Amino acid sequence: MMKKALLIIDVQNGMFTEGNEVYKSVTLLENLNQLINQARSTNTSIFYIQHNGPVGHPLEYGTKGWGIHPNISPQNQDVIIQKTTPDSFLNTTLEEELKKHGIKHVFITGIQTEACVDTTCRRAFSAGYQVTLASDTHSTWSSNEITAQQIINHHNTVLRWFATVCPSHEIIFNT
Template sequence: MKQALLIIDVQNGMFNVGNEVYKSVSLLENLERLINQARLAEASIFYIQHNGPVGHPLEYGTKGGEIHPNISPRNQDVIIQKTTPDAFFKTALENEMKTRGIEHLIITGIQTEACVDTTCRRAFSAGFQVTLASDAHSTWNSGEITAQQIINHHNSVLRWFATVIPSTEIIFNT
């Protein structure tokens, strides 16, 4: 079964000093390891890049909107631009997956309760096998609960739509 790694919204604006995404260092380390594994297995890698409006931390065409340099895409990687939490909505993502014969998506990225959650559910509904890397997505504390509680909750709830396992347990087909 052909696999693809999806990296959602891991952009500079999510790592602003003093307001970095939760566990930013380990998030980037886990993503780097998954990217290296995917490259070795010659799996497709898709970078999902959110285009925020003027003044947004992920404003299109700004430094904040660029993909984080620790996980920079290569020429063979695909970058999909989006403007909503759903990486499939009004984008070429599903068509790109079908063109490449991809049936299994490994989902990572930011923000757990928004773009990661929505894309997991949508991928499942579109008929893809979905794996969520439980330690390769992140968010921020909310007014009510901590980032870790949000991540734990979504790792539990998203089991209805995905196999949820740590990044160290993910194996790419060769």
């Protein structure tokens, strides 16, 4: 059986600031919790990717905003990877940890759809991993030009070149 891992990218307190929370924040956390619970019940590895922002950034290293959201807190067996760019592989230990755990298939979730989620999805594909993007378990904010939902829809369509894209309720880890 191919070993799998759930990647949770940048679901940190700073992304849930009151009045500027990520799009559909409550649904995002609910869907993530369902995937986390399923992953735990099937002994699927969980990797939390935590962005270390510079001074003044909402995810500034060591601040409250930098912390992983308490609704999806990691447990002792989970792996936490620190990053400083949108690419969860660039200058991080992610590749090393995936290899150490024998992971061949990654399930990608998190924030921000058009930056860290997109980049990590493409990079995982290029590195030879089987990739699944949970279509309802990544999010962003609206821009001046298009809505957050349009950004999510667009990326769910475009990233089909690099991943199997499906809603979280269709994901099964133990097969």
